[in-house]
Amino acid sequence: MSVLVYAEHDNVSLKIETNKLVHAALGVSSDIIVLVAGSGCVAIAEAAAKISGVSKVILADNAVYEHQLPENIADLVVEVAADYSHVFAAATTTGKNFMPRVAALLDVAQISDIIKVESEDTFVRPIYAGSAIATVQSADTKKIVTVRAASFDAAANEGSASVELLDTVKTSEKSSYISAELTVSARPELTAADVIISGGRGMQNGENFVLLNGIADKLGAAIGASRAAVDAGFVPNDMQVGQTGKIVAPQLYIAVGISGAIQHLAGMKDSKVIVAINKDEEAPIFSVADYGLVGDLFDVLPQLEAAL
Amino acid sequence: MKILVPVKRAVDYNVKVRVKPDNSGVDLNNVKMAINPFCEIAIEEAIRLKEKGVATEVVVVSIGDKACQEQIRTGLALGADRGIHIETNTGVVVDSLQVAKLLQKVVEAEKPDLVILGKQAIDSDNNQTGQMLAALTGMPQGTFASEVVVADGSVNVTREIDGGLQTVKLQLPAVVTTDLRLNEPRYASLPNIMKAKRKPIDVKPVADFGVDMTSKVTVIKVEAPAQRVGGVKVADVAELVQKLKNEAKVIA
Ligand SMILES: Cc1cc2nc3c(=O)[nH]c(=O)nc-3n(C[C@H](O)[C@H](O)[C@H](O)COP(=O)(O)OP(=O)(O)OC[C@H]3O[C@@H](n4cnc5c(N)ncnc54)[C@H](O)[C@@H]3O)c2cc1C
Ligand SMILES: Nc1ncnc2c1ncn2[C@@H]1O[C@H](COP(=O)(O)O)[C@@H](O)[C@H]1O
Numbered sequence: 001m002s003v004l005v006y007a008e009h010d011n012v013s014l015k016i017e018t019n020k021l022v023h024a025a026l027g028v029s030s031d032i033i034v035l036v037a038g039s040g041c042v043a044i045a046e047a048a049a050k051i052s053g054v055s056k057v058i059l060a061d062n063a064v065y066e067h068q069l070p071e072n073i074a075d076l077v078v079e080v081a082a083d084y085s086h087v088f089a090a091a092t093t094t095g096k097n098f099m100p101r102v103a104a105l106l107d108v109a110q111i112s113d114i115i116k117v118e119s120e121d122t123f124v125r126p127i128y129a130g131s132a133i134a135t136v137q138s139a140d141t142k143k144i145v146t147v148r149a150a151s152f153d154a155a156a157n158e159g160s161a162s163v164e165l166l167d168t169v170k171t172s173e174k175s176s177y178i179s180a181e182l183t184v185s186a187r188p189e190l191t192a193a194d195v196i197i198s199g200g201r202g203m204q205n206g207e208n209f210v211l212l213n214g215i216a217d218k219l220g221a222a223i224g225a226s227r228a229a230v231d232a233g234f235v236p237n238d239m240q241v242g243q244t245g246k247i248v249a250p251q252l253y254i255a256v257g258i259s260g261a262i263q264h265l266a267g268m269k270d271s272k273v274i275v276a277i278n279k280d281e282e283a284p285i286f287s288v289a290d291y292g293l294v295g296d297l298f299d300v301l302p303q304l305e306a307a308l
Numbered sequence: 309m310k311i312l313v314p315v316k317r318a319v320d321y322n323v324k325v326r327v328k329p330d331n332s333g334v335d336l337n338n339v340k341m342a343i344n345p346f347c348e349i350a351i352e353e354a355i356r357l358k359e360k361g362v363a364t365e366v367v368v369v370s371i372g373d374k375a376c377q378e379q380i381r382t383g384l385a386l387g388a389d390r391g392i393h394i395e396t397n398t399g400v401v402v403d404s405l406q407v408a409k410l411l412q413k414v415v416e417a418e419k420p421d422l423v424i425l426g427k428q429a430i431d432s433d434n435n436q437t438g439q440m441l442a443a444l445t446g447m448p449q450g451t452f453a454s455e456v457v458v459a460d461g462s463v464n465v466t467r468e469i470d471g472g473l474q475t476v477k478l479q480l481p482a483v484v485t486t487d488l489r490l491n492e493p494r495y496a497s498l499p500n501i502m503k504a505k506r507k508p509i510d511v512k513p514v515a516d517f518g519v520d521m522t523s524k525v526t527v528i529k530v531e532a533p534a535q536r537v538g539g540v541k542v543a544d545v546a547e548l549v550q551k552l553k554n555e556a557k558v559i560a
Binding site: 133290 | 548
């Protein structure tokens with residue numbers, strides 16, 4: 001039994017999801033190998049080698065892996081996976097993109113978005129936007145698993161594994177990278193933040209999101225949004241929290257002008273402490289909030305910023 | 309250009325499902341069913357490509373028991389030209405790999421230039437089928453699409469990714485999966501619903517496809533999630549801050 005963990009990174013830094021994947025993988029085996037695929041990723045491989053519990057890092061460093069094109073990555077992972085019983089990747093837009101290809105090419109099922117490892121073949125995962133929790137067992141020879149990072153603690157960085165270079169080049173002419181528009185922000189990432197403050201349709205427009213900035217600054221928080229706020233064009237898509245956006249579980253989640261639709265709750269209800277600010281005292285968000293404040297957000301937010 | 313749109317019959321997204329008392333699954337008796345929302349977006353995109361003159365034919369396909377013909381009819385009422393129903397016995401759960409293998413056979417027979425699927429079925433929340441189909445057919449893939457532009461022999465897909473947006477160029481034939489912001493699906497008009505009744509649906513038993521339908525994944529149990537107990541209402545900002553500091557201890 002040994003687990004191949006696919007490192008989550010952006011060619012600049014290793015993401016905390018990788019530490020969480022390693023933690024999850026330790027529930028299966030103590031033999032954990034991390035694969036770093038990307039371009040200019042020596043430092044990332046070195047960072048991965050420090051994660052406690054990792055026995056070896058394999059680095060596939062080549063321009064063809066720079067944009068994580070799934071055609072290339074899946075072929076690489078299929079080849080490397082030959083030596084392992086399990087492959088774990090984060091249920092991020094990267095992992096969700098290439099992992100089902102890996103599974104199909106290996107002719108095995110994929111277990112998506114697990115929140116718990118019961119044993120080497122049994123995993124727990126939410127279905128129906130988290131309205132039900134399924135325990136599933138796989139009889140496949142290889143287990144291809146994506147992991148909901150928010151549900152696992154991060155392994156520490158006290159290891160010292162070796163890094164092995166792999167010069168396999170997998171590339172497809174059928175697909176090519178054109179461009180990216182990435183959000184640059186000095187704030188923590190949603191999936192890594194300890195505190196998140198999110199705005200919904202109640203914010204009324206994109207400009208009003210500045211009302212969240214001062215509070216986010218004081219709390220070192222990331223800023224998120226409901227789908228309604230994203231759909232209305234207030235903020236970009238990468239801020240969406242929910243069933244079909246990002247899944248988060250910070251220490252503190254503050255929902256502002258968000259009604260609490262099941263699809264939104266699916267993305268944040270595992271937060272340790274939830275605060276809801278809403279002018280409608282019947283809003284469903286209050287049924288999951290530890291602290292509810294009924295009021296107009298345009299009054300409450302300036303007061304909150306001042307009080308912190 | 310021909311577009312194939314696989315659609316899944318799923319619980320209506322407004323329904324809050326309940327777990328069966330024996331923990332064998334969720335209770336779908338008398339629950340409102342609908343087209344999976346992401347599949348509706350896929351149909352809409354295909355229809356728009358047809359309206360623009362890019363596509364000439366839109367074929368919807370669904371795998372499931374008799375009831376899923378309702379969703380195929382909805383697709384036809386929205387503007388698809390014909391339907392394919394791969395019929396399974398009632399109560400049989402088909403996993404994403406099996407769906408992808410069946411769709412692979414449909415692709416081999418129909419030779420579409422583009423296959424547009426939903427990114428995720430809101431029942432299983434799997435998010436796998438499109439990627440698996442792409443791998444099995446050797447087609448390139450553009451998942452989580454928020455914009456699809458077909459040009460000569462290729463398609464540019466703008467994808468919603470965790471860091472923002474990414475655009476890739478795919479050689480046709482290709483697989484695209486839809487994200488929520490790709491488009492706003494239309495409603496079917498009454499005349500179109502009537503017209504759809506005369507459009508053909510080709511029904512084929514799943515057994516004709518020679519795909520192994522025994523799943524390697526067993527559901528051991530399905531439970532209700534841990535319920536969060538709603539907490540307290542605070543009177544004002546001062547009380548909120550005090551509680552967060554001294555009671556919850558989540559801020560300094
Ligand atoms: C397939 C599918 C997937 C989806 N995925 C997601 C997802 O991932 N994430 C997500 O968030 N949604 C998702 N949705 C959408 C979801 O169903 C809801 O429509 C959405 O979450 C509503 O956003 P909202 O709470 O901001 O808006 P609304 O429901 O309109 O709520 C706005 C709230 O703001 C309050 N408000 C208004 N003005 C003020 C004020 N001045 N002060 C205080 N409060 C005020 C109102 O009382 C109300 O409660 C999905 C839907 C579908 C169909
Ligand atoms: N039984 C099915 N019949 C037709 N299409 C399906 C079926 N199951 C899944 N799909 C397609 O695959 C997409 C993703 O589903 P999934 O990978 O199961 O989350 C759906 O939005 C559909 O387009």
